[in-house]
Amino acid sequence: MVPTHVAIFVATDAVDLRAGFERLAGMVLETLREDPRSGSVYLFTNRRRTHLKALFFDRSGYCVLYKRLDRGTFPMPTVIAPGSSRTQISSTELTLILEGLLPLRGARKADQGPEVTRTVDDVKIDTKEKDRILH
Numbered sequence: 001m002v003p004t005h006v007a008i009f010v011a012t013d014a015v016d017l018r019a020g021f022e023r024l025a026g027m028v029l030e031t032l033r034e035d036p037r038s039g040s041v042y043l044f045t046n047r048r049r050t051h052l053k054a055l056f057f058d059r060s061g062y063c064v065l066y067k068r069l070d071r072g073t074f075p076m077p078t079v080i081a082p083g084s085s086r087t088q089i090s091s092t093e094l095t096l097i098l099e100g101l102l103p104l105r106g107a108r109k110a111d112q113g114p115e116v117t118r119t120v121d122d123v124k125i126d127t128k129e130k131d132r133i134l135h
Contacts, residue, residue, distance in 0.1 A: 002091040006056075007040040009086045010077060014047040021062040024055045032086045036062070041094070049073040052098075072100060 002008065009032055019027070024044065028036040036042065037057040044053045052074050054065040074097055077087050089097075 002041060002094055004091050006091065007038075008043065008089050008091060008094050009034060009040060010043045010089055011045075011086055012084060014049075015044045017044065017046050017051050017053050017066075019044075019053075021055070021064060024053065024064065025062060028055065034086070043094070043097075045074055045076065049076060067098065069100070074098075075100065 011027070011032060013031070015027060024042070025036040027044070028034050028042050032042060034040065034042070036055065039057060041054050041056045044055070045051065050069050050073055052065075052067045056063050076097065077089055077093070
């Protein structure tokens, strides 16, 4: 959906989504401390996270993508620096958010359980079979 080289920023605070192009661009300047004409994508949600607006500039003018969910909420990134007004996500994470899937960010390996890896040496097979698998 969005090219991988495009920066995507999510506003951490909820906003009044009745805002139009100019007001959203003003929020990008004042709150997010970014240039709304930079080509980056800026995401805003309402307090209940049932509505989402994405603002971006495409060389000829501002564009707004507006999505409202019939049920459920948009899963937003949970790893945000303290006091930050925004967080940056990848294009893959944006796709997951728009599809309603929660991106896993900042999860520690210990939280995911022990990592299980198996090598050919773990499996009892004869030497000829092992050489065939390895080569």
